[in-house]
Amino acid sequence: MVDRATLPDKTFASRVDWNLLRTFVEIVRAGGIGAAARRLNKQQPSISAALKRLEDQVGEQLLRRSASGVELTAAGTALLGLCEEMLEAARMVPHQVAQATKRVEGIVRIQLISAVASPEFDDSIASFHRRNPNIHIEIRVSPWRAVLDALEHGEAEIGVGYDSNVRSSLVYEPLFVERQQLYCARSHPMFGHRVDRLGELKDEGFVLTGEDELDTITRLRRRYRLGTRENGRAEDINEAIRLITLGVGIGFLPVLAAADAVAKGRLWPLLHADTEPSYDIFLLARAEPSRDTATQLFLDEVLRRHRAQRRA
Numbered sequence: 001m002v003d004r005a006t007l008p009d010k011t012f013a014s015r016v017d018w019n020l021l022r023t024f025v026e027i028v029r030a031g032g033i034g035a036a037a038r039r040l041n042k043q044q045p046s047i048s049a050a051l052k053r054l055e056d057q058v059g060e061q062l063l064r065r066s067a068s069g070v071e072l073t074a075a076g077t078a079l080l081g082l083c084e085e086m087l088e089a090a091r092m093v094p095h096q097v098a099q100a101t102k103r104v105e106g107i108v109r110i111q112l113i114s115a116v117a118s119p120e121f122d123d124s125i126a127s128f129h130r131r132n133p134n135i136h137i138e139i140r141v142s143p144w145r146a147v148l149d150a151l152e153h154g155e156a157e158i159g160v161g162y163d164s165n166v167r168s169s170l171v172y173e174p175l176f177v178e179r180q181q182l183y184c185a186r187s188h189p190m191f192g193h194r195v196d197r198l199g200e201l202k203d204e205g206f207v208l209t210g211e212d213e214l215d216t217i218t219r220l221r222r223r224y225r226l227g228t229r230e231n232g233r234a235e236d237i238n239e240a241i242r243l244i245t246l247g248v249g250i251g252f253l254p255v256l257a258a259a260d261a262v263a264k265g266r267l268w269p270l271l272h273a274d275t276e277p278s279y280d281i282f283l284l285a286r287a288e289p290s291r292d293t294a295t296q297l298f299l300d301e302v303l304r305r306h307r308a309q310r311r312a
Helices: 018-030 035-039 044-058 076-101 119-131 143-153 215-224 237-245 256-262 293-311
Strands: 063-066 069-072 105-113 135-141 158-161 170-187 205-208 229-233 251-254 268-270 277-285
Touching: 018 044, 018 069, 018 076, 018 135, 035 044, 035 119, 035 268, 063 215, 069 237, 105 143, 105 268, 105 293, 119 135, 119 170, 135 293, 143 158, 143 170, 143 277, 170 237, 170 256, 170 293, 205 237, 237 251, 237 268, 251 256, 256 268, 277 293
Parallel strands: 105 135, 105 158, 205 229
Antiparallel strands: 063 069, 158 277, 170 251, 170 268, 170 277
């Protein structure tokens, strides 16, 4: 005989109070019943009663009170994931309806670091334009700190770049791992050779990228006293490639950005591949959920394609 308690409740969706699910999410996000009550501007007993009604409907305890607030049970963890998916789907309704009825217009402002080489990101832009031809796409290039500042100040909605820390006002989605290499021009005496000790290059003239230089590279240079002799400076990676190729100095460049010049024999990588510094490049957005439809659809396009690529 089948134990009916183990069968799924087919009537749950029709009888559950959806407002209780939202209250449950707020309790978890706030870290406790009292904090959730203050956030929702309700009395604490009403929040406690709402949680009890939801647990009765689900048939499982969802939260345990602890010294730090509340802790999720296994059932609560499972339910929280589902609730967040449902809330996200509900939030996307007006955006998706607007897209389906071809009523989406507006501007997507993207701020990124120079020489971003990401086929997935490029494919996302192309796909987004095909779906939304009436949306204007505006791209600005700036040093990585300026990208972060533009997002925080509301001057851009989407960013692509690097961050040596984590800002609570932003959300981060890793796009790809970028590597840098130290290059010299064909005219340099070390062209065709590799460097075993970076300290050997402390007297070499360097081309630096100023504010565009990432903290990872700055720390590496300072550790080995590289770049104390500055022969040139370019705030844009493409212009740094120009100066290094012309023999003004050696310098660090993203591997993908320099690949064409290397293939043509104009640049030479001085470091062994296993010593190349690497770091994450992120898709960045403001953490606040109230984005306009054009921006939200673009963000969803990039995330959807990128996550599908990771699963493949």
